Amino acid sequence: MNRREIRERIEEFLQDAENRRWTNSEINRYIDDSQREFVRISRYPQISTFVPLSSKSANTISGTAAIDGRTITVTTSTAHGLSTGHFIIVSNQHTYEITVISDTTFRYVGDLPVEPGSFDFLPINPIITVPSNLEEVVSASLDGINLAIMSEGELNAAVFRLSSGGSFLDGVFGVVPNPFTTIKARYTVNTTPKWKERNGSCEAIVYNYASQKDFRIFPIPSHNEDLFVDPTATTKVFKEIELRGLPKIIDAENDATEPIIGQYYQEALIFGSLDRAYSREGQTRNIEKSQIYRARFIELAMEAKMNEGINSLSRSEGRNESFFRVVR
Incomplete structure (x- = not known):
């Protein structure tokens, strides 16, 4: 269905085909907002895009x-x-x-x-800045190898445990040097590793919250083999990280525009729009209708969340057919 077809079905439910109470532009906004919420809840669909290892020039x-x-x-x-x-x-x-x-x-x-x-x-x-068409990153790969997604807090905790394990005790006065350890606590020089300065083959991307618009690569590549597609080329090109994630939902441009979610779940946009339309009304009976349509919208969104993510066990035909063989 395109936007016009979805809007007409909404108007049928509202019994307002002549737009006496809800205008077309208002219903269009409800459709866009419903699709945005559906993607946020269901985590579907996802898109892929590429970003270079560095935004700087590849020339010395x-x-x-x-x-x-x-x-x-x-x-x-x-x-x-x-x-x-x-x-x-x-x-x-x-x-x-x-x-x-x-x-x-x-x-x-x-x-x-x-x-x-x-x-x-x-x-x-x-x-590295996340491309504008991605709202949230869920996976990253480099050279066909999946990269870990980590937070700065994880790395800070890891390097502290590595450098100070056994050197301190958690007492009534807070963290204090352990007088019983044979490891000499260093009071004047902080020997905690600085993970942001570590170099090597890129193994992870680091950011602090899901919708953050940039991330840090870790470690920082320092050799041409880790940086460039062809390190022997005269004109060098940075390798690219493939990012997969939730798309940024933009409002439909015209009535011919189709939703990015599949036909199976487009009915959710109708229920989500009806929820918003009736929520605008102050009468109790309309609020009750809104809650009914809201429940149906959430049901479809959760169904998509459960069914759209697949693995080898969720498909049972051909090579993926499950079987159990007993050898006597």
Whole structure:
């Protein structure tokens, strides 16, 4: 059904074919809102899209390095386009977080020996923006391998347990050094690993809430083999992460537009719209009607949530046919 057909069925239920109480534009909004709510509850349908590993250029940038101890200050001839918190890859093996001083100057602290003068680096931004057509990410893959989805809290807890296990006790005065451990508690130097600075093959995407509009890649790739589709090519192209998730629902453009949900569940848009239409009325009998249609809408949304997600056991024909064989 397209929007016009759905609206006409709603008007039949409302007994308002001439739009004396509910206008077409009002019912159209109810249809759009119902579809948005249906997708949010049922987690169906889902779409896939791709984003590059970094929003920065895949080309190496040249500058001039000045060294003061372990601090390297880099100056470029033109604007580098970086921000504090971005990273640079040096010598195809180390990543360093930078602090921007000006449009053409930044600094970082590193252990890799660097000679003063000419300095080449590859900029990388570990924060990736979720495409505008995705409302929520449910899965991510790179090179055909599924990536873990983690929160910053998980990683913070993991590195703290790794670095301080047994060194502290949870007492009546809070967390205090454990006097009975043979592990020397380090009071002056914090040795907790900084997971945001770890480099290696990308294994996870990190964000804090489901509808967040960006995420961090972890660890940060530092070798050409982990970064580029073809590391030997002259013109290099970043690898892409495949994101699968719930689509951002946009309002229907015209009456010929069809809903993104399948025919099986389009009746839910009728019930959801009727719920909203009767909720506008102040009479008790109309509120009761609204609740009836609301229950039917939720029933269809939950049915879609239960049936649309499939696995090998949910399909029982052909190769997926379940059987049990007893060998005597």
